């Protein structure tokens with residue numbers, strides 16, 4: 001075993017004269033030899049320091065001219081704001097903390113900014129790469145974020161979403177899965193599910209699999225909100241779910257091990273994985289915004305990550321104020337470009353041998369979501385691959401469903417014509433029809449549920465949800481398919497300051513949001529105590545807000561923090577009956 005020691009790295013050294021010139025408030029510095037930027041905050045009593053690196057997607061902070069107290073900086077990429085005097089982000093409000101660096105004086109009154117580096121967990125017990133035989137490691141793309149890996153005599157599958165919709169009825173598979181997908185899943189020795197979002201944890205897919213093989217071994221990270229929090233209620237019978245700690249090798253056999261790491265932005269729910277076979281690493285960062293806080297192994301044999309964007313209700317489901325069609329189109333265009341550059345930079349920094357963009361192959365194909373489908377433009381993987389090729393000699397692979405990459409061949413000779421085997425000629429690549437009805441019927445069944453005969457369900461539901469003491473008033477409107485009020489549907493106000501349900505907006509100063517939701521989806525979500533991802537990420541709402549602020553605490557609660565068990569409607573009905 002290699003001994004794992006924490007090390008200290010000096011990131012920046014300020015000479016005594018520079019220290020004497022530090023001004024009260026915010027100071028920006030660049031280390032000229034590394035090109036890295038830092039922020040130092042000084043007040044009478046203390047100094048605070050951090051990297052000038054936004055937690056969101058690594059943007060650069062500049063002075064926030066709107067902040068008159070001189071404590072805030074603003075990110076040049078998407079306008080997040082950081083109060084450097086507290087190291088807390090103020091936009092989104094109540095969200096994240098910036099990691100602080102250690103500030104130390106040296107013996108000459110110079111100043112050092114230090115980072116304590118915990119060792120990289122994957123460096124424990126390192127293995128030198130061994131030669132791989134042809135056919136020994138094969139990676140087959142199935143759909144979206146689902147890969148089937150043959151690693152010696154073991155088989156591992158990532159994130160199987162192969163049937164049905166994700167996010168209620170908002171997302172559908174773009175690619176036609178290979179016809180043998182179920183056999184492939186059934187013979188897996190391990191299935192890794194990165195997080196609870198339904199394009200990764202697909203209950204319809206797992207339902208099908210569980211009928212054939214309920215004991216298939218599934219591995220998830222030990223996230224604060226369990227990945228399978230809703231398993232019992234889903235009715236899917238899986239008997240071999242394993243929750244593993246972060247940052248520790250899980251040895252599968254002599255040659256194969258894997259390690260699950262957390263996301264730096266959403267550690268409570270999101271993860272990524274390193275798989276290592278005979279010393280060759282396969283890095284799958286899935287959907288993580290800042291996988292493992294930005295510390296990842298370099299020179300992996302194969303890296304895969306998301307690339308597409310568009311996996312959010314913002315901004316296409318918003319209207320009012322600045323949200324004109326032109327603004328939204330322009331926003332999407334620049335955001336997607338930023339995302340491409342960010343991913344290209346990540347690949348450049350990590351220098352994998354091969355890079356594969358995936359996990360973005362969904363389409364809003366239900367006819368009632370035509371507007372979203374047409375406007376929510378996603379990145380093209382070829383564009384990203386071209387950008388990567390321009391900046392590095394990393395090989396890229398844009399897989400088609402059923403295509404297989406032979407890692408041994410590709411590492412040995414990237415020009416080997418058998419390195420990538422494409423699906424047979426004539427194979428259907430894109431889906432052109434989807435089985436909407438059974439899934440819509442399930443959602444629709446909630447509309448006539450008995451609980452909605454009693455208007456007191458509203459109080460019952462929001463009390464169960466447990467979000468309050470926050471100055472926000474929300475108007476919730478149930479709608480038809482076109483987001484017009486549903487005849488006989490509910491239209492009500494929730495004041496989250498004291499969790500009351502007033503007839504009119506309160507007279508005090510308050511932020512306000514209007515949320516229109518398709519009646520089948522909102523009632524299904526309410527009835528089953530589901531997360532609002534189905535509404536928001538699934539494009540099943542339309543939103544207006546005044547002022548135009550992202551209420552992180554509110555959305556984070558309804559998207560991640562709702563109770564783990566659904567409301568007790570049985571007892572509710574007994575008491576109001």
Ligand code: FES
Pocket residue numbers: 054055056057058059060075076077078079080
């Ligand atoms: S707001 Fe800073 S990178 Fe997005």
